[in-house]
Amino acid sequence: MLIFATATFAIVTASPLVWMVSASLKEPGEIFNSGLIPQHPTIDNFRYVFTQLPFVRYMMNTFFVAGTITVVALLFHSMAGFAFARLQFPGRETIFLTIFSTFLVSLQVIIVPLFILVQKMGMVNTYAGLILPVTFNAFGIFLLRQFYLGIPIDLQEAAIIDGASYWAVYWNIMLPLSRPILSALAVFFFLVNWNAFLWPLTITNDQNLWLVQLAIASFQGQYSAAWNYIMAASVVVAVPTLVLFFVFQRQLVESIKTSGIK
């Protein structure tokens, strides 16, 4: 009985996403009239989305921005995590606690002063403005420090006795060992940044710099009742995230689980 309930509930949960795909394949007249299976399936909506708007450009923009943020964030966070976990220096705990206290600060809360600051720095409508302000977050530092705390210290000691520099220890020993957590975080960061909306909305109004979420949200304004086009565009934007999900599901779940262990 519970089996049936679980399965039904799971299918019901996923059904809006299925509906989106089905609507994207329907002709305008059919969207509200037929059930889940389109009677005259068409890919015209997708054709429209890719020809009427520079959608490929938007996707490349987003891929570039999300990818850069992911790589830069992981590099800096693993460096910092390594230092906090494995190096001794005065003020280490205080600084870490200070960083930890920024957890409470979400983008939504500092959006106004952050915008003004970034504007003064001349980064409005630039890739730098899209990337830098959202790369720094205590979350990654915290998780990586936790991970490095778990690595046996002998590996590091042995290398240092052999005369290795701290950078060599980090680059040649710590980094390769942290592949599991780095891949989990990479998937997570990329996903979050592919789906980002508020910051791109705030910092760009140049259509050449549009990221995909911004594009489909504006799409809605222009084509307000053309739901077939809007759904097709949404499918295009959602597909990379769903692919990431199916391929890297384990890593995604891992990063969420480890973030719960405070």
Add this chain to the structure above:
Amino acid sequence: MQQAGRVFWTRSRKETLAAWLFIFPDCIGLLVFVAIPMVLALSLGFFSVDGFGGYRFVGLANYNRMLRDPLFMKSLGVTVVYVLCLVPGLYISGLGLGLLVRQRIPLIGLWRSLFFMPYVVSLVVVALIWKVMLIDKVGFINRILELIGLRGRSWLGDPNLSLGAVLVVTIWFLMGYYMIIFLSGLQDIPREYYEAARIDGASSWKMFTQITLPLLRPTSFFVVLVSTVSAVSGSQAFDLIYVMTNGGPANSTSLVIFYIYQQAFKFNSYGYAAAMASVVVVVLLGMSVVLFALTRGGRFHLQ
């Protein structure tokens, strides 16, 4: 001279320098893009910023305006209702799903994935899908309701129903995430406790209340804290509202964080928006302090 140099760079000094270099990028980044805006957020509220970037000190004028602003008060009310409904909603659905997906039944991996799938897709896509599905009369949801004999309603057009609709969509989106959190907490409970209880003849309900719930306290604390903070200031509080309802109809879904954005970027009242944001920060801090105090620092001693 060589000797003096070598004596200065002791092992610990070298280590300190290396450490500083390692943490330098993140520290600078956090300082510039998080800490400084935080400080500015608190001080900007005392200024009035005009459209050309000019600043004028206005003391408590923005705060006075807040107290007299019916729309701000309305947004506070909407936010309170939203938080009070969302936190328990997410707790129950997260825990429920967590328990549900622990069963050893066929295809449980598939069901687990399906519950988590909404979270993977962006809030903009979520907003667009539901906006279409909830359309008056011809939308998918209303047509299904009519099929089973219930009356369809204007879910996003009726100010009395819109916040409820937003809450349902939000829970649909987030429940997979909290399912994972609870799953992780549930898996930490040693199986022996349940086995011992079963030998003693305890009922499922008793096992739930005497074993599961108490041992889930750290997880529960985490869930309540995180869901409360994100209910007030999380991205779903903004993105979903902006795309799905734009605060309407009649400001019935105008959450505080959305109203702040509107004031800043639609009406160019940056100082006023910053003042309101600082109020939100203070409230969040207060809530966190209360939560920590109530649970004695979030530390749980497990027998």
